[in-house]
Amino acid sequence: MTTLELPLVGPAGEPIDLARTIDSHGFSDLDPMRLDAEASRLELTVSAGTSQGRARKSSPPRRIRISPGQGRTAQLEILGPRIGARARTHVVTAARHVLRLDQDLSGFYAATAVDPDLAWVASGAGRMLQSPTAFEDVVKTVCTTNCSWGATRRMVGALVSQLGTPALGGDGPSTNAFPTAGSMANAPERFYRDEVRAGYRGVYLIELARRVAEGEVDLEALATASPADLSDDELERTLIELPGVGPYAAAHIMMTMGRNSRLILDSWTRPTYAKLMGRSKPVADATIQRRFRRYGDQAGLAFWLFLTRDWVQD
DSSP: OEEEEEEOBOTTSOBOOHHHHHTSSGGGGSTTOEEETTTTEEEEEEOOOBOOSSSOOBOOOEEEEEEEOSSSEEEEEEOSSOOOHHHHHHHHHHHHHHHTTTOOOHHHHHHHTTOTTTGGGGGTOOOOOOOSSHHHHHHHHHTTTTSOHHHHHHHHHHHHHHHSOOOBTOOSGGGSOOOOHHHHHHSOHHIIIIISOOTTHHHHHHHHHHHHHTTSOOHHHHHHOOTTTSOHHHHHHHHHTSTTOOHHHHHHHHHHTTOOOSOOOSTTHHHHHHHHTTOSSOOOHHHHHHHHGGGGGGHHHHHHHHHHGGGSOO
8 A cells, every 4th residue: 555645735725625525525425436424534446547668558447545644634545556656646646636636716715705604615615526537427417317316326336336447455346446438338228227227317328428438529628628718608508418418417517527607406405505594485596596696607616515514514
């Protein structure tokens, strides 16, 4: 096992709350991630890049553990056998990506300072955990649509355990790497029907994976495009064109991509907002959107933090 430290300081010197980052939304509860909220510890599986030499090939994925370190640091443990320098650099980059350590939230913190309901976030909240790839986040989001959380966990668990590559340092099929687009596209429809039990989502997942595998859509490029190159409106339209993605799913995917202008309005967020506001009846979407409009391109993030403050104890 290799142990390293990751500084928990944002680009503008702002603090980063590790506990609120790794428990920022439900994907930390889906394979191959494994969250121990009480210990503020997250395990996941990441790519280790490609090996050097004439015959370049993918290195086996690695299981990693992220937990609180000394001072303003996180401890990164690369589980399994000793890792080479090239692969170690790739793994560290992946860990930083998952935690969004390079995201500058200083402007957002300044805006929340005058909002009594959100002034608390400046202590380091607001970084939304993302998967190692945008493809993983999109697939997981499709698996959340119109079903219980238990069904989502079952679907994602089947994909990981049966189509994913075993990880060095892993402890079973649930710690496999998330499957590639190619492996998902090549799986027969009966696999999605009988093993994943994805229902109507099965054909969507196959078609989504096929488009990514064949290069018709580049989700990783969408995730890294700047708002200047690809506006939020354009990104939303592009995502809604994907199989199984509607307005709710697009808003959630955008959040995992660091685009926080859309509010995630669904069967959990709407009643939760009403309850927090002391309302016995539903609150109109337009009213909710008006409350957070002041935050501009971070309105969705402000809304999400308003809803989830009690997820992590101060």
